[in-house]
Amino acid sequence: MERTAVKRNILLNPGPSTTTDTVKYAQVVPDICPREREFVEIMREMKRDLLRVVEADPKRYAAVLFCGSGTLNIDACVSSLLPEGKKILVVNNGSYSARAAEAARYYDLDLVELTLPTDRPVDVKSVAEALEREKDVAVVYACMHETGTGILNPVREIGELAHAHNAVMVADTTSAYALLPFTVEEENLDFIMASAQKGLMSMTGLSFVIGRKDVLEASKDYPKRSYYSNLYLQYSFLRDKGEMHFTPPVQTIYATRQALAEFFDEGIEKKSARHRNVWTALRDGALSRGFKIAFPEEYMAKLVLPVLYPDTLDSDGAHYGEDAPGEPFDFFQFHDALYDKGFTIYPGKVADTPTFRLCSLGAIDVEDIDAFYRAVDEILEETR
Numbered sequence: 001m002e003r004t005a006v007k008r009n010i011l012l013n014p015g016p017s018t019t020t021d022t023v024k025y026a027q028v029v030p031d032i033c034p035r036e037r038e039f040v041e042i043m044r045e046m047k048r049d050l051l052r053v054v055e056a057d058p059k060r061y062a063a064v065l066f067c068g069s070g071t072l073n074i075d076a077c078v079s080s081l082l083p084e085g086k087k088i089l090v091v092n093n094g095s096y097s098a099r100a101a102e103a104a105r106y107y108d109l110d111l112v113e114l115t116l117p118t119d120r121p122v123d124v125k126s127v128a129e130a131l132e133r134e135k136d137v138a139v140v141y142a143c144m145h146e147t148g149t150g151i152l153n154p155v156r157e158i159g160e161l162a163h164a165h166n167a168v169m170v171a172d173t174t175s176a177y178a179l180l181p182f183t184v185e186e187e188n189l190d191f192i193m194a195s196a197q198k199g200l201m202s203m204t205g206l207s208f209v210i211g212r213k214d215v216l217e218a219s220k221d222y223p224k225r226s227y228y229s230n231l232y233l234q235y236s237f238l239r240d241k242g243e244m245h246f247t248p249p250v251q252t253i254y255a256t257r258q259a260l261a262e263f264f265d266e267g268i269e270k271k272s273a274r275h276r277n278v279w280t281a282l283r284d285g286a287l288s289r290g291f292k293i294a295f296p297e298e299y300m301a302k303l304v305l306p307v308l309y310p311d312t313l314d315s316d317g318a319h320y321g322e323d324a325p326g327e328p329f330d331f332f333q334f335h336d337a338l339y340d341k342g343f344t345i346y347p348g349k350v351a352d353t354p355t356f357r358l359c360s361l362g363a364i365d366v367e368d369i370d371a372f373y374r375a376v377d378e379i380l381e382e383t384r
């Protein structure tokens with residue numbers, strides 16, 4: 001088959017990310033019914049490979065796949081893992097952990113929401129205090145990398161506390177999986193989650209939870225709060241039949257198979273170093289143009305760069321301070337001008353502080369960031 005190169009856009013939003021053409025073209029396959037043995041075999045390999053990314057032992061952990069975006073994983077973990085009469089502690093220091101708390105409220109769970117400042121990593125001491133104070137916490141939930149702010153949370157310490165209180169540790173690792181080198185056991189994580197379009201650099205539509213089999217088995221008897229997103233129902237179907245319960249995202253699964261092959265080819269050490277280099281290039285380019293970064297570097301996972309809006313731009317580039325000359329910074333105008341040049345930037349999610357985000361996910365490298373800043377300079381020149 002003749003394959004032409006697809007126009008390459010540089011996505012600096014927090015996923016879906018820029019993909020390789022080989023991943024894009026992996027979707028173009030002969031039509032197949034996903035109930036066929038051939039497809040079941042692909043699923044079997046995929047479940048194994050998804051575990052390998054975080055060195056999850058297949059004897060102890062299973063991958064539970066869903067057709068949907070990453071929020072379905074949050075929904076599944078929150079609704080499926082809480083035994084009757086027990087509490088879920090959601091450690092909330094950003095918009096993604098807030099989403100888990102919202103889901104817990106939707107299901108009327110006995111929720112302990114520990115609301116912490118969003119401008120810094122979780123203070124482990126406050127989690128310890130909450131676990132001392134609250135009896136009957138069976139699930140502790142935190143977000144590893146808060147994609148809205150770019151802040152990296154100490155999930156290893158939170159997991160240790162959860163285990164000391166006999167609770168199951170659930171971490172939203174959607175924007176850390178296949179991006180940062182970590183393993184489930186070292187990080188004390190019983191359940192993690194991600195979706196194919198983020199760290200794996202595949203397409204949207206496939207999301208997955210990786211979790212402890214003994215807990216999944218025990219959850220068979222927990223209250224059922226959802227049908228489509230019940231973890232046990234999907235886990236047991238995959239275990240017994242090797243298939244997803246309902247129609248899987250067939251083409252995305254083919255793309256993800258290719259993406260996983262490319263992931264293991266590159267290797268997590270090299271891949272995370274590449275993302276780090278891209279992040280550093282994004283940071284250096286922003287700083288040298290007078291932009292400021294919202295948080296201290298040591299707080300961040302170095303995958304998402306939260307850039308403060310300049311109040312105004314003057315002839316030296318970005319200028320802060322309300323009395324500065326020039327027009328106020330118009331994010332959407334800046335976004336649109338960049339979009340026309342093939343670069344996508346993204347609004348921020350930092351409470352009360354106007355920021356935009358530049359993310360280093362995806363099949364991109366430092367040269368792409370050089371090209372990005374050439375485009376930025378042209379736009380700043382024009383709007384001056």
Ligand SMILES: *Cc1c(COP(=O)(O)O)cnc(C)c1O
Pocket residue numbers: 014015069070071072096143145146147172173174175195198
């Ligand atoms: C992307 C992301 C999700 C999932 O968001 P969707 O909009 O459902 O794709 C969940 N948690 C984190 C931390 C994320 O970055």
